[in-house]
Amino acid sequence: MAHFDQELSALRNLLLTMASHAEAAVRQAVDAVINRDYDLAMQVRGGDVAIDRFEVEVDEMAIRLLSKAPLAGDLRLIAVTMKISQNLERVGDEATKIAKRARDLSQEAPLKLIVPIPKIAELALQMLHTSLDAFVNQDAAAARALIPQDKVVDALNKEVHRQLANQMIENPETIARCLNFMVVAKSLERIADHAKNVAEEVVFLCEAEDIRHSGKTNAAALSKPAEGSA
Amino acid sequence: MLMTIEPEKLRPGNPMVAPRPALPRDKASAPAERGQSAVSTRELSIFFGQNQVLKQVNLEVSAKAVTAIIGPSGCGKSTFLRALNRMHDLVPIARVQGQVRLFGEDIYGPQVEAVQIRRRIGMVFQKYNPFPTMSIGDNVTVGLRLNGLSKRAALTERTEQALTMAALWDEVKDRLDAPAVSLSGGQQQRLCIARALAVQPEVILMDEPASALDPLATARIEDLILELKKNYTIIIVTHNMQQAARISDETAFFYLGQLVEFGATSKLFTNPSKKQTEDYVTGRFG
């Protein structure tokens, strides 16, 4: 089984490399917004090509491994890897969207705003990082713990939208820039969603329980289920 | 291997005197319903001399479903299978303890004849073995003819029925008189399945039925099994886990004579409860 184990490791490492690219892209895009850095923004856009290529590579490798008819934990790992790579590719796309807005914002006059966009950014980045750590460490508890945080990000995003809407009504000359900020916030909220998806996949990998679309967050999702399910 | 006198021969009512006129039922399907327990064992232990080969196995096999038995070599899966149709009666040093029930009846009960049980529980072996001195048609009906059925019309009908169920009718309908050994390996195995089906058993035991066949023939046998399970309870021993994953509804994992885990195939192969099972299924041991 050594060969197959090596191939599984290679797949896992490829996914993690892709993950680090995606994380870096988000971080850079956020920095480009906050620091009004045109060059950084362009870098992010260029880096998205690599992330797309990673998705293709990961899927190809996964299919090849599936043809060897793996079972049990191996089978779940490969299925989850394919799902996570898809989520990471979308994260890369969202980072690119943020970078585009950063580019546009950097070419206009700066706007002083007291909106919690940096907070959303920090939360989203943290969720992404934690979910990927949970994958590396196969830590279902950590994964479950971060799922409710998505609600927090959703709430923050709504708040940002409200504040920006007020701003646009009071100061119509800021409409263009406010709209850009709204897009940034929305993209960050989507990145948090994808982090939540990754966490759900990690739970499936570790416990073979599919907790996606489980509706409203409830206290049960926070705690681990009873041992020896089914 | 020497055969020994069957134990029941020593009892009064010796079957050597006159064969029982037990003709099989004419209905094509077993009286069982899905979900019912077809075969169940309780604390089944088997000894060969001093060597305990099976240890207190408790298992319930569902009716009209395929149950796979997997495990490394020497884990007792074939021994377990053969206990279900009393094939160990023929081995002098074998000792069977515990209960085996067929639809509630204890098959090792004092009044129960092994011959009757074997007409209700058929068996297909690893190495296909159609009788070489007989034609294809004769092979199919041998279980009926040698148990007393001689009406030609009934035999012809049963032949066609059994061969159709075994997915072999179209290939051999024009040459039923040809010697059975003139068929290919895969066809011979399907012939053996037809032979077992002709007796209209309720349960079919299969001991690695496809391991001597090429992949194409194997695929056909697997398809056949999936068809057969609509009407029969099938218990199949296999060392090929992907095969078990493909065709079975429930799987039992044996190791060193003990039943380690038993459950729905989809669960056992995607998320086994026991670490031993996970290790075996992912090929990390055995």
Add this chain to the structure above:
Amino acid sequence: MPALHHYRRRKFVNALMQVVTCVCALLVVVPLCLVFYHVLKLGLGSVNWAFFTQLPKPVGEAGGGMANAIVGTFELLGLAALIGVPVGVLGGIYLSEYGSARLNWAIRFAADVLNGVPSIIWGMVVWALVVVPLKTFSALAGGIVLGMMMIPLIMRTTEEVLRLVPNGYREAALALGIPQWRTIVQIVVRTALKGIATGVLLAVARVSGETAPLLFTAFGNRYWNHHLSEPIAALPLQIFNYAISAYEDWIRQAWAGALVLLLFVAIINVSVRVLTRDKLARGG
């Protein structure tokens, strides 16, 4: 160099052994050729229609034949088969399919010993058991002694052939719910039938030439045999009686009888070869 010297010596020894073994193999064939040559040379001339159809003529008269001896041999072999085949085959079946290890070992041992008992002793035993109580030599006694000699032979060959039937067939039949005795008769024995027939034929060929036991039992007859309790002529007996006589005519006829007997045995052996070759060609 030493290596080459050893190599040459090995080659020489190799070639020498090849020649020696070849010569020995040929030597085996020589007696067979001698026998056939002599019997043919001395017997062929006397084998004619009269030989097969006429009774022996009294001493001094020329002509006559061995019709009664030829028929008598067939009669005796028929009787022997009637006794030897059922007992031998059923015994072989028992040894192969039933019995305990210890009992079977004892039976096999006894059969092997009996196979080695000198035929004259067989004759004396049957003389004491059958001829004396009946107060007459008889075809019955002759059939019995030949039959009893066939039993251990047939039993062993039957057992061997049955053991060669793969166990898979037995298991398949039993798994169909066929009772054991039926499995044995209609599946196992049927599969081994050719082998059993071969064994029977070989046993027949073997006893057809036995002379010594017939001296005490069948005794021989100048005329036709009409009843089982009468003495009966047999080819080996007749050959013996004629060959040790002083009459040239009889001696010639003895050679003719020898030729007929030899051909009979040869034909059986060849038939057996043909039968078994067929089986092998079909893949067994």
